[in-house]
Amino acid sequence: MSLNTEKRKSGRVEFSRGIDVHMVAIDGTWRRACVMLDVAASEAKLSVTEPVEGLSLKEFFLILSTTGRAFRRCELDWINGEQIGVRFLETQAKSKKGTVSQ
Numbered sequence: 010m011s012l013n014t015e016k017r018k019s020g021r022v023e024f025s026r027g028i029d030v031h032m033v034a035i036d037g038t039w040r041r042a043c044v045m046l047d048v049a050a051s052e053a054k055l056s057v058t059e060p061v062e063g064l065s066l067k068e069f070f071l072i073l074s075t076t077g078r079a080f081r082r083c084e085l086d087w088i089n090g091e092q093i094g095v096r097f098l099e100t101q102a103k104s105k106k107g108t109v110s111q
Contacts (some may be wrong), residue, residue, distance in 0.1 A: 023047040
C-alpha cells in the first residue's frame, strides 16, 4: 500500500449502510438524493440515486441533515458510474492583509 493511500484511509470513516444526504445547486435550481458511503475531513464518496448528467457540479452544497442546517460546500472530484467523489471547499472568512487566520 502506498503512503498516499495509507494517508487517505487513515482519516476516513466508512458507513456500512450509508447515510442519506442531498446534493443541491448553489442557486437552488436542482436537488439530487444520494448516499454518503464514506467521509474524511476534506472529501466524501457518494452513491448517486438519481441521474447527474447535465448538472453543473463545479460547486454545490451537500446537505447532511434533514433540517438542512448541516451542510458542506463541495466540488466534484471524480465520477465512476453511480459513485462520485467530492472535495469540501473551505469557507473560512478572508483575513485582512497582514493578519493570520486562526
